[in-house]
Amino acid sequence: xxxxxxxxxxxxxxxxxxxxxxxxxxxxxxxxxxxxxxxxxxxxxxxxxxxxxxxxxxxxxxxxxxxxxxxxxxxxxxxxxxxxxxxxxxxxxxxxxxxxxxxxxxxxxxxxxxxxxxxxxxxxxxxxxxxxxxxxxxxxxxxxxxxxxxxxxxxxxxxxxxxxxxxxxxxxxxxxxxxxxxxxxxxxxxxxxxxxxxxxxxxxxxxxxxxxxxxxxxxxxxxxxxxxxxxxxxxxxxxxxxxxxxxxxxxxxxxxxxxxxxxx
Amino acid sequence: xxxxxxxxxxxxxxxxxxxxxxxxxxxxxxxxxxxxxxxxxxxxxxxxxxxxxxxxxxxxxxxxxxxxxxxxxxxxxxxxxxxxxxxxxxxxxxxxxxxxxxxxxxxxxxxxxxxxxxxxxxxxxxxxxxxxxxxxxxxxxxxxxxxxxxxxxxxxxxxxxxxxxxxxxxxxxxxxxxxxxxxxxxxxxxxxxxxxxxxxxxxxxxxxxxxxxxxxxxxxxxxxxxxxxxxxxxxxxxxxxxxxxxxxxxxxxxxxxxxxxxxx
DNA sequence: GTGCATTTGTCCGTATGTATG
DNA sequence: ACATACATACGGACAAATGCA
Numbered sequence: 001x002x003x004x005x006x007x008x009x010x011x012x013x014x015x016x017x018x019x020x021x022x023x024x025x026x027x028x029x030x031x032x033x034x035x036x037x038x039x040x041x042x043x044x045x046x047x048x049x050x051x052x053x054x055x056x057x058x059x060x061x062x063x064x065x066x067x068x069x070x071x072x073x074x075x076x077x078x079x080x081x082x083x084x085x086x087x088x089x090x091x092x093x094x095x096x097x098x099x100x101x102x103x104x105x106x107x108x109x110x111x112x113x114x115x116x117x118x119x120x121x122x123x124x125x126x127x128x129x130x131x132x133x134x135x136x137x138x139x140x141x142x143x144x145x146x147x148x149x150x151x152x153x154x155x156x157x158x159x160x161x162x163x164x165x166x167x168x169x170x171x172x173x174x175x176x177x178x179x180x181x182x183x184x185x186x187x188x189x190x191x192x193x194x195x196x197x198x199x200x201x202x203x204x205x206x207x208x209x210x211x212x213x214x215x216x217x218x219x220x221x222x223x224x225x226x227x228x229x230x231x232x233x234x235x236x237x238x239x240x241x242x243x244x245x246x247x248x249x250x251x252x253x254x255x256x257x258x259x260x261x262x263x264x
Numbered sequence: 265x266x267x268x269x270x271x272x273x274x275x276x277x278x279x280x281x282x283x284x285x286x287x288x289x290x291x292x293x294x295x296x297x298x299x300x301x302x303x304x305x306x307x308x309x310x311x312x313x314x315x316x317x318x319x320x321x322x323x324x325x326x327x328x329x330x331x332x333x334x335x336x337x338x339x340x341x342x343x344x345x346x347x348x349x350x351x352x353x354x355x356x357x358x359x360x361x362x363x364x365x366x367x368x369x370x371x372x373x374x375x376x377x378x379x380x381x382x383x384x385x386x387x388x389x390x391x392x393x394x395x396x397x398x399x400x401x402x403x404x405x406x407x408x409x410x411x412x413x414x415x416x417x418x419x420x421x422x423x424x425x426x427x428x429x430x431x432x433x434x435x436x437x438x439x440x441x442x443x444x445x446x447x448x449x450x451x452x453x454x455x456x457x458x459x460x461x462x463x464x465x466x467x468x469x470x471x472x473x474x475x476x477x478x479x480x481x482x483x484x485x486x487x488x489x490x491x492x493x494x495x496x497x498x499x500x501x502x503x504x505x506x507x508x509x510x511x512x513x514x515x516x517x518x519x520x521x522x523x524x525x526x527x528x
Numbered sequence: 529g530t531g532c533a534t535t536t537g538t539c540c541g542t543a544t545g546t547a548t549g
Numbered sequence: 550a551c552a553t554a555c556a557t558a559c560g561g562a563c564a565a566a567t568g569c570a
Binding site: 007008009043044045046047050064065066067068069 | 556557559560565569
């Protein structure tokens with residue numbers, strides 16, 4: 001009817017967006033109900049819903065079921081530092097991220113181990129021939145009872161078969177130490193970060209609302225001879241994580257420049 | 265009526281997802297029309313639309329206007345290596361031109377410079393007092409005519425005022441070299457990566473369809489004394505980029521001991 | 529635990545506007 | 550100008566999840 005410039009649902013969208021930005025609707029607050037918004041803006045409930053879905057897909061509000069309705073999303077990321085795996089010293093440049101550092105939250109994890117035929121992504125990174133099996137450790141981490149991240153590690157079975165790497169539950173001295181004792185100490189890693197949206201199965205595993213962006217971090221660890229030993233695939237929901245790297249000129253200058261093309 | 269476990273639109277979703285995964289629908293192909301899918305699955309067009317919107321928000325298909333309809337999205341990411349900034353190989357080229365040369369694609373860019381009061385994110389990372397202005401260089405990079413990424417750099421105005429850093433257009437020897445000549449050589453950097461969804465203004469600047477996930481990469485560069493000099497904020501759409509880091513034990517072990525932070 | 533009220537999720541049918549070839 | 554296909558919008562209906570009495 002209006003033949004106007006902008007769509008009706010955008011009015012609703014803009015109204016709610018503004019109220020959220022100005023903290024008139026604070027994180028954790030309930031979003032007004034669909035019927036209420038429909039009446040306020042003189043539009044149908046379906047129109048309100050498209051506006052709400054946009055906000056949901058931008059990560060500003062949660063989907064709401066049952067009595068409680070939708071809520072404004074909270075954003076409290078944990079800091080994830082891939083480099084801490086190799087680090088022996090406290091980070092040097094930490095002024096800002098210290099603020100975001102873990103505030104002593106309650107963390108638990110589940111670990112599942114087994115043997116599978118790797119998919120193409122893992123197989124290529126480990127440079128395995130078709131049909132060679134890998135051992136896996138699939139971990140899901142929980143903070144305050146909600147899943148926070150998953151990380152699945154894969155190592156050729158011939159390396160870890162019968163070792164402590166394949167034992168369920170946490171390994172006190174760390175699985176990387178186990179690999180080192182087996183003669184495959186990890187000394188360098190290539191990390192690939194893919195920002196994307198989760199797929200249905202991942203939504204379920206991480207108990208994410210649809211539309212939550214995340215990062216897939218594929219880390220390929222190499223031993224001293226440069227052979228790939230372990231692939232770890234982390235799924236890090238964007239509303240729960242910030243990934244932090246440090247880099248410095250000196251480290252780059254002293255780095256060997258030989259394996260540049262190995263990524264492809 | 266359905267009395268079934270899963271929603272009807274999920275059937276449509278699963279069907280299309282499978283056909284895309286198995287390349288029965290190849291990248292660039294047209295997705296079957298909404299009416300056609302509705303008839304095939306014996307559902308209404310609205311139900312088909314919710315399935316298609318999910319696929320769209322997951323980045324698997326494009327939104328389609330006009331005669332052509334929806335198409336299966338192509339996925340050809342560029343490799344973005346923040347660490348190449350500190351590499352010595354090509355001394356003059358900046359991150360993006362090197363990246364584009366590597367891939368052999370046609371790249372252009374627009375650069376805009378100016379002076380602003382920084383927002384909180386930039387101000388805190390540069391440790392500036394309230395009201396201190398910064399110079400900025402805002403770049404939008406295009407590949408094959410479409411925007412590919414943006415990166416906005418900020419440096420305290422007192423450092424770059426009157427220097428070549430504030431000159432529009434590319435600087436032949438690189439802006440980091442200019443900073444070095446001004447006595448602020450960047451030797452280390454803290455990179456924070458936030459997976460998130462773009463906001464309205466960013467959608468416009470990057471010409472993105474809504475729901476495209478992306479990464480915000482905030483890189484804070486420090487000089488030899490550990491003082492923050494430059495903040496660069498990159499927006500990297502997830503369907504066009506993969507971010508790559510390399511790390512190794514040796515670099516972490518040989519790191520300089522600048523300050524003794526309260527060890528964890 | 530039951531049942532009720534509320535709110536969102538799903539689904540339908542229909543209609544009109546708009547972008548594209 | 551026209552056909553096609555998507556975008557927007559309405560109204561109605563029932564199911565499912567949740568909080569609370």
